[in-house]
Amino acid sequence: MQKTGFNKEAQNEVSFIGVNRHRIGVDGEGVTTLAAFHGCPLHCRYCLNPSCLDTNARVHKFTPESLYQQLLIDDLYFVATGGGVCFGGGEPLLRPEFIRQFHALCAGRWKITLETSLNVPLKSLQMVTPLVNDFIIDIKDANDEIYMAYTGKSNAQVWENLAWLAANYDREHVILRVPLIPEFNTEEDRERSVERLSKIGFGNFDRFTYRVEETGIRKLGDRD
Numbered sequence: 375m376q377k378t379g380f381n382k383e384a385q386n387e388v389s390f391i392g393v394n395r396h397r398i399g400v401d402g403e404g405v406t407t408l409a410a411f412h413g414c415p416l417h418c419r420y421c422l423n424p425s426c427l428d429t430n431a432r433v434h435k436f437t438p439e440s441l442y443q444q445l446l447i448d449d450l451y452f453v454a455t456g457g458g459v460c461f462g463g464g465e466p467l468l469r470p471e472f473i474r475q476f477h478a479l480c481a482g483r484w485k486i487t488l489e490t491s492l493n494v495p496l497k498s499l500q501m502v503t504p505l506v507n508d509f510i511i512d513i514k515d516a517n518d519e520i521y522m523a524y525t526g527k528s529n530a531q532v533w534e535n536l537a538w539l540a541a542n543y544d545r546e547h548v549i550l551r552v553p554l555i556p557e558f559n560t561e562e563d564r565e566r567s568v569e570r571l572s573k574i575g576f577g578n579f580d581r582f583t584y585r586v587e588e589t590g591i592r593k594l595g596d597r598d
Contacts, residue, residue, distance in 0.1 A: 388472055389413070389433040391425045391464060393441075395448060402487035402508050404457025407445055409436075411463035415493050416525040418514070420555065420584055426464035438475035449483070458484030458507070467494040470501040477505040492535040493527060499535050509539070509548045510580075515559045516567035524558045540575045550576055554583040 389412035397406045412433050414426050425431040436444070445459065452458050458480070461473060467490050477486055485507040492499065492511050514529070515521050521529040539548065552567050554560075568579055 387435040387437050387440075388469055390436055390441075391423060391431060391433060393434065393444070396451070397460070401460035401462070401489060401510060402457065402485060404455030404485070405448065405451040406457045406460050406485075406487065407448060408460045408462055408489075409441060409445075411461065411466050411469055413468050414463060414465045414491075415468070416465075416491055416527055418525050419558070420524075423464065438472055438479060442476060442479040445484075452484045456485065458486055460487040460489055460510075462489035465494065466490055467492070467498045467502065470498045473502050474505060477502075491525075492532045492539075493525075493529065494531070494535070496531075496535055496538060499539065503539070503543055507547065509543070510551065511536075511548060512551045512553075513567060513571070514553065515555070515563055516570045517559070517563060520559050520563060524555060536571070536576075537574060545575050545577065548576060549578045549580050551580045551582070554581070556584055 391410045391412050392408070393410070394408045397408055398404075400406075401408055410423065410426070412426050412431065417427065421427070459476075466473060466488055473486070473488075480486070486505055487508045487510060488502065488506050489510040490512070491514070513532070514524055516529070518529050521527075521532075539545075550571055552564050552571075554564055564581065568581075571579070
């Protein structure tokens with residue numbers, strides 16, 4: 375394998391809450407592996423991966439090189455099906471340099487999908503956009519009051535990033551997740567989100583519902 379020339383600092387390990395192989399039809403085309411980063415700027419009330427914020431969570435440590443070496447086992451699947459790696463979390467755009475270095479190792483053989491809230495500095499998005507084949511963006515809700523009540527943070531940065539992405543990226547390769555969240559938004563709120571997103575040029579929407587189980591555990595429900 376070719377030498378990458380990464381310096382020692384660039385090879386520092388980062389934490390992942392999991393690496394899940396052989397996923398089909400949930401995070402990009404073909405066979406994919408989900409690599410979920412630890413760490414997130416949001417505190418969603420019904421977080422699907424609460425371990426991403428748990429300082430005591432069991433994590434896996436990888437450098438770009440060591441993650442690449444682990445995923446090489448599925449190179450044939452990725453290439454044959456047009457699949458690759460989906461970086462999620464947590465929030466992958468907290469680690470743009472890691473993604474850039476990992477992409478250099480793939481040399482364009484594997485597709486890179488990013489599952490993100492976009493609630494990060496614009497410069498982080500700009501750094502990785504040329505490397506990403508597909509974005510899956512979790513909008514939550516376009517209304518800032520609803521968004522803040524659910525996540526604990528404003529979505530002003532999300533809208534700045536969406537506007538930049540709409541102007542600088544192929545919008546056909548962006549999927550926007552617009553959930554119905556019990557106790558936080560309504561069908562009408564969701565359709566207002568879709569309408570506002572449509573006005574800036576997006577058209578691929580994933581509508582789904584959070585479902586409340588009898589145990590009180592909240593998880594992602596079936597797609598509408």
